Amino acid sequence: MTSDNDRRRGLLARLRGRPAARSRGRRRLGAALRLIAALTLAGGAYTVFAPGVQAQENPPLTSAAAEGKALFDVSCVTCHGRNAQGVEGRGPSLIGVGAASVDFQVSTGRMPMARQEAQAMRKPPVFTADQVDQLAQYIQELGGGPEVPEGDLRRGADLATGGELFRINCSQCHAFGGGGGALSSGKFAPSLRPASDRQIYAAMLSGPQNMPVFGDNQITPEQKADIIAYIQETLKHDQDQGGFNLGRYGPSTEGLAIFLVGLVALVFASLWIAGKS
Amino acid sequence: MKRRKFDVAAVPAKTAGAVDDRFQVATPLRKLLNKVFPDHWSFLLGEIALFSFVVLLLTGVFLTFFFEPAMTEVVYNGSYAPLRGTPMSAAYASSLDISFDVRGGLIMRQMHHWSALLFMASIVVHMLRVFFTGAFRKPRETNWIIGSLLFWVGFLAGFTGYSLPDDGLSGTGLRIASAIMLSIPVIGSWLTSSIFGGEFPGTIIISRFYIAHVLLIPGLLLALIGVHLGLVFKQKHTQWPGPGRTNENVVGERMFPRYALKQGGFFMVVFGVIALMGGLFQINPIWYFGPYEAWVVSAASQPDWYVMFLDGSTRLMPAWEVHIPIGDGYVIPPLFWPTVVLPGILVGISLAYPFLEARHLKDRKHHNLLQRPRDVPARTAAGAMALAFFVVLTLSGANDVIADKFQISLNAMTWAGRIGLLIAPPVAYYVTYRLCLGLQQHDREVLAHGVETGIIRRLPDGRFVEVHQPLASGDGHAELDYVGWVVPKKMNRLGALGPAIRGFFYPIEKPAEAPVSPGHPPVEPRTEREEIGSGEGRR
Numbered sequence: 001m002t003s004d005n006d007r008r009r010g011l012l013a014r015l016r017g018r019p020a021a022r023s024r025g026r027r028r029l030g031a032a033l034r035l036i037a038a039l040t041l042a043g044g045a046y047t048v049f050a051p052g053v054q055a056q057e058n059p060p061l062t063s064a065a066a067e068g069k070a071l072f073d074v075s076c077v078t079c080h081g082r083n084a085q086g087v088e089g090r091g092p093s094l095i096g097v098g099a100a101s102v103d104f105q106v107s108t109g110r111m112p113m114a115r116q117e118a119q120a121m122r123k124p125p126v127f128t129a130d131q132v133d134q135l136a137q138y139i140q141e142l143g144g145g146p147e148v149p150e151g152d153l154r155r156g157a158d159l160a161t162g163g164e165l166f167r168i169n170c171s172q173c174h175a176f177g178g179g180g181g182a183l184s185s186g187k188f189a190p191s192l193r194p195a196s197d198r199q200i201y202a203a204m205l206s207g208p209q210n211m212p213v214f215g216d217n218q219i220t221p222e223q224k225a226d227i228i229a230y231i232q233e234t235l236k237h238d239q240d241q242g243g244f245n246l247g248r249y250g251p252s253t254e255g256l257a258i259f260l261v262g263l264v265a266l267v268f269a270s271l272w273i274a275g276k277s
Numbered sequence: 278m279k280r281r282k283f284d285v286a287a288v289p290a291k292t293a294g295a296v297d298d299r300f301q302v303a304t305p306l307r308k309l310l311n312k313v314f315p316d317h318w319s320f321l322l323g324e325i326a327l328f329s330f331v332v333l334l335l336t337g338v339f340l341t342f343f344f345e346p347a348m349t350e351v352v353y354n355g356s357y358a359p360l361r362g363t364p365m366s367a368a369y370a371s372s373l374d375i376s377f378d379v380r381g382g383l384i385m386r387q388m389h390h391w392s393a394l395l396f397m398a399s400i401v402v403h404m405l406r407v408f409f410t411g412a413f414r415k416p417r418e419t420n421w422i423i424g425s426l427l428f429w430v431g432f433l434a435g436f437t438g439y440s441l442p443d444d445g446l447s448g449t450g451l452r453i454a455s456a457i458m459l460s461i462p463v464i465g466s467w468l469t470s471s472i473f474g475g476e477f478p479g480t481i482i483i484s485r486f487y488i489a490h491v492l493l494i495p496g497l498l499l500a501l502i503g504v505h506l507g508l509v510f511k512q513k514h515t516q517w518p519g520p521g522r523t524n525e526n527v528v529g530e531r532m533f534p535r536y537a538l539k540q541g542g543f544f545m546v547v548f549g550v551i552a553l554m555g556g557l558f559q560i561n562p563i564w565y566f567g568p569y570e571a572w573v574v575s576a577a578s579q580p581d582w583y584v585m586f587l588d589g590s591t592r593l594m595p596a597w598e599v600h601i602p603i604g605d606g607y608v609i610p611p612l613f614w615p616t617v618v619l620p621g622i623l624v625g626i627s628l629a630y631p632f633l634e635a636r637h638l639k640d641r642k643h644h645n646l647l648q649r650p651r652d653v654p655a656r657t658a659a660g661a662m663a664l665a666f667f668v669v670l671t672l673s674g675a676n677d678v679i680a681d682k683f684q685i686s687l688n689a690m691t692w693a694g695r696i697g698l699l700i701a702p703p704v705a706y707y708v709t710y711r712l713c714l715g716l717q718q719h720d721r722e723v724l725a726h727g728v729e730t731g732i733i734r735r736l737p738d739g740r741f742v743e744v745h746q747p748l749a750s751g752d753g754h755a756e757l758d759y760v761g762w763v764v765p766k767k768m769n770r771l772g773a774l775g776p777a778i779r780g781f782f783y784p785i786e787k788p789a790e791a792p793v794s795p796g797h798p799p800v801e802p803r804t805e806r807e808e809i810g811s812g813e814g815r816r
Binding site for chain 1: 316317318319320321322324325358359360361362363376377383387390391394395398399402445446539542543546547550551554556557558559560561562564565566567570572573574575576577578579580581582583585671674675677678679680681682684685686687688689
């Protein structure tokens with residue numbers, strides 16, 4: 001009977017080793033202690049299992065992305081924050097910008113940025129091509145987004161279509177010769193001269209800085225190939241048929257040339273002719 | 278068989294005699310050929326304009342053979358691959374053909390454009406010369422007015438000309454021109470629709486501009502240039518004041534042979550410079566602009582330099598709209614002030630300037646002698662002020678290119694232009710005025726004390742003074758009056774170095790022995806130096 005009772009009694013009572021006719025106060029204390037213990041256990045279990053739960057939703061990073069994350073945590077984290085979530089007033093979140101954006105910004109040396117200013121400048125790139133790929137892979141695995149396709153980016157391109165599309169979509173800012181142009185408040189559209197096929201494609205996809213995004217539903221990949229071909233083959237590699245192009249800045253440098261070259265030469269000629277007497 | 282002897286040397290005389298027998302031209306021709314022109318390099322600036330106009334006519338005629346002034350749509354199929362298959366106007370297609378398929382077409386097009394820029398540039402520089410030297414004064418006010426009109430007619434010729442190829446840039450310019458016309462109150466919309474034959478761009482504007490550009494405007498230019506030169510002949514050329522030159526004579530070279538030969542040579546030089554620029558420097562690469570489409574506006578779309586000041590005034594103008602509450606309300610757009618009112622004021626001031634100045638100075642005399650700019654500080658300073666105004670506007674017309682290439686904020690450029698437009702002209706006025714007074718002062722100083730010789734003399738009391746060569750003969754400091762002549766400032770102007778060595782790059786004759794300047798014995802070779810010691814070593 002006693003042992004039955006013992007069995008039915010709580011663990012604590014058995015540990016105490018003696019049946020106790022406890023007061024109501026003691027029983028309440030015990031309940032409270034049990035509650036605290038249960039809560040601690042549940043909390044502990046949560047802390048132990050929670051990361052595991054999240055990892056179940058996001059598959060673990062591939063090795064390239066892990067390399068990228070390592071690079072990110074050294075070079076980018078100051079402004080873009082932990083896990084590329086962004087830092088208020090310093091750098092935007094990179095979740096969802098996609099590999100195309102990383103490809104453009106890092107391979108042109110714009111990122112890491114030297115300082116906060118109107119616009120990031122093109123610089124000699126800090127990272128190698130492999131490192132750029134790793135960073136791009138990390139950002140891509142973090143939040144998805146547009147990616148530059150592999151392979152020849154101007155396969156089967158049509159120069160005439162490319163030219164027309166360039167003049168409609170690009171020349172407003174990058175100017176007819178691709179030399180770039182000014183935007184408001186110190187911002188500018190950069191020259192297209194140093195840009196590679198991949199960088200132009202990435203820029204169209206991601207719309208860096210002040211550039212609008214030209215997604216695949218606005219300009220199809222085939223049309224993008226046309227534009228890239230026009231820039232690379234006509235604007236960059238076409239020799240200027242008319243001679244020295246004066247920087248292709250339009251009539252402003254032509255006006256400068258007529259004064260500095262034409263008129264100066266002729267004034268010297270007139271000095272010479274009038275001096276012959 | 279006896280051959281008649283053919284005397285070649287007698288042919289010109291005999292031919293001339295035969296011509297004179299029939300047309301009696303010897304007397305008027307002698308008068309013409311003996312006409313005297315004063316010689317100074319600054320008088321050749323107008324000739325640059327004249328000669329570039331001749332080049333414009335020659336190259337322009339060549340271009341008309343191949344240009345098709347029509348806006349009918351064609352599909353380009355010429356040799357420029359990046360535009361093949363693109364629909365465009367016949368005008369643009371034929372301009373591309375001139376550039377790529379007509380033999381010598383591109384250099385002709387480029388020479389035409391460069392000579393147009395040179396024509397306008399030399400007009401402006403010539404005008405500045407005339408202004409700063411006071412050549413516009415009575416009796417030459419008419420020629421000043423004609424000259425000013427030539428600038429504006431040339432402006433129209435240039436605008437209609439660079440609109441003709443119907444490329445993206447020229448279409449953008451036309452769109453702006455139509456907007457300027459639309460901004461004129463009351464008549465704007467009628468004016469625009471009558472010029473464009475309806476809504477912009479219509480289908481007729483290129484044909485209309487073509488006939489204006491190849492017939493009406495060149496005809497007007499030719500007529501104005503004819504009157505301009507006729508008046509120079511009739512009124513005779515002005516000359517610089519100097520020894521033997523008075524208000525009543527002209528000292529210079531006869532028209533024939535010297536002046537004519539020099540001018541013939543100078544024409545060749547102008548032609549050569551234009552041809553070199555046409556061949557070496559690319560101008561208006563229309564193939565990059567593409568055919569004009571209303572939705573295509575490239576960055577760095579500027580007009581040619583002589584229109585750029587209006588572009589600049591438009592960029593600097595704040596967006597002030599004037600609302601007039603009549604009927605449904607009426608708006609004068611901000612574009613009206615910088616592009617219609619401002620040029621109107623500029624034309625008015627430039628045409629009226631000779632009369633304004635004469636009225637202000639109560640000057641009714643004839644003036645055939647020029648003034649040195651330093652002698653009329655107020656006018657020179659006013660001219661500098663106008664020039665500063667023009668330069669600020671022109672630079673502002675290219676402010677996006679400047680902002681981009683020099684990495685300045687475009688907004689800062691606009692504000693610099695606005696402030697500069699108000700500050701730069703008065704500063705230019707003040708600085709120029711002081712410069713003129715300073716130069717005059719120095720001239721008077723030299724006249725009073727003579728030219729600095731560079732010879733330093735040590736006086737017995739140990740002071741050093743520079744020896745001055747007095748310009749007046751006689752004892753020491755006979756002061757000369759300042760009469761507006763060039764004052765020699767260097768000893769070699771006084772013949773101290775002997776005659777100049779002839780030859781352009783290397784002497785073509787043995788240089789003469791430099792004569793010894795009067796009053797100074799020839800310099801003896803230096804005697805051997807003697808060591809000055811303590812005297813110990815000599816013993």
